[in-house]
Amino acid sequence: MDVNSSSAGSGQLAVTDRTRHRRLRENGSTARADLDAVLAAGFICHLGVVLDGVPMVVPTVYGATARTLYLHGSVASRSLAADPEATVCVTVTHVDALVLARSVFEHSVNYRCAMIYGTPRTVTDAEEKLEGLRVLTEQAAPGQWDYARRPNRKELAATTLLALPLDEASVKISAGPPEDGDGPDAELGLWAGELPVRLTWAPPVPDPQLAPGITAPPHITALLGRTD
């Protein structure tokens, strides 16, 4: 790993061969605040591992602290079992808008994306495992950790939790209108602009087995209408 450590200040991510932005440089960010914001805006990542030389990409839930990404470990553990030093890639993507230009060639997507590289560590310490699961749970549904029954010793033992350091990461942010508004295609008289995508929570659907009279708690109903 070729870390250019001179660029690694407290607010800047270190730039490595893997995280150096090769395309669309204008969209690349090495600000830790941008990484934190992309991670805070979601709860699903795509985890890439190599198994028998072949890439495997699986969606999984995550929870982020300032320095660590916690992941459920069932898939990555197959990769780690084969090679405990194996590097994985975790990608978190938020699609913000379709960019509809005058020409098909200038069509694009506005998005925010974080890619994190590293070797995950299997969390074995019971206290850290509980804290990691709290972070995972709160990432998707804040308030749920205090509401639901927490894992007991047997459940903790049955859970594989991985910790990935947030040391080597790359953030790309693409935003703004199409780029052919001042070119010859603007004369075509076609509509152009952004078509935003919104991810929202819909009203909760009670478990059919729920006893009558139990209503969704405020921390869940508060999510309604929240836009990520």
Added chain:
Amino acid sequence: MDVNSSSAGSGQLAVTDRTRHRRLRENGSTARADLDAVLAAGFICHLGVVLDGVPMVVPTVYGATARTLYLHGSVASRSLAADPEATVCVTVTHVDALVLARSVFEHSVNYRCAMIYGTPRTVTDAEEKLEGLRVLTEQAAPGQWDYARRPNRKELAATTLLALPLDEASVKISAGPPEDGDGPDAELGLWAGELPVRLTWAPPVPDPQLAPGITAPPHITALLGRTD
């Protein structure tokens, strides 16, 4: 690749070592209709490649026909340049709901996910390239191919398009309420159920450079309120 070709009928996907469902067997599907439905419901995939032995997962747009997934090729082409026979993994995920159980341990996510393995082919034939770009464009915004200016010869030459056969794929679908409604935790009196996630289009945002009086065409405004 260990293809169990005896299971590969017209409506069933072949099962290979990579696509055999190891976990949550109840959620695995080898029905081609399920694959088609997952692909039809989106336009962003996560492409996994191996570069220097390390996985790299990048989001990119795709377009699907019955037999082929078309992808923009800039990232995968780096992997293919190193090894033209390299296998990639393309994953398309739709998150449908958070599953909030009585216990943290039983929390999960309802989702639909397709994983496709294969070696992409660089599309060189001009006619197929144009058709692939049409499929890509129509996947996200149906009607836009006929509306926008199509790629000219120079733009076609500047576009790298990849074709991935839809031969080796795995589909997982997780749905339904939490599973602790008939266990001891049901006595806790806690709310449990699903919190659905909805992906919707918001009203189009015109390009600030748009000439006055040009309104968004019907095929774009028709997307509003559509739920994927």
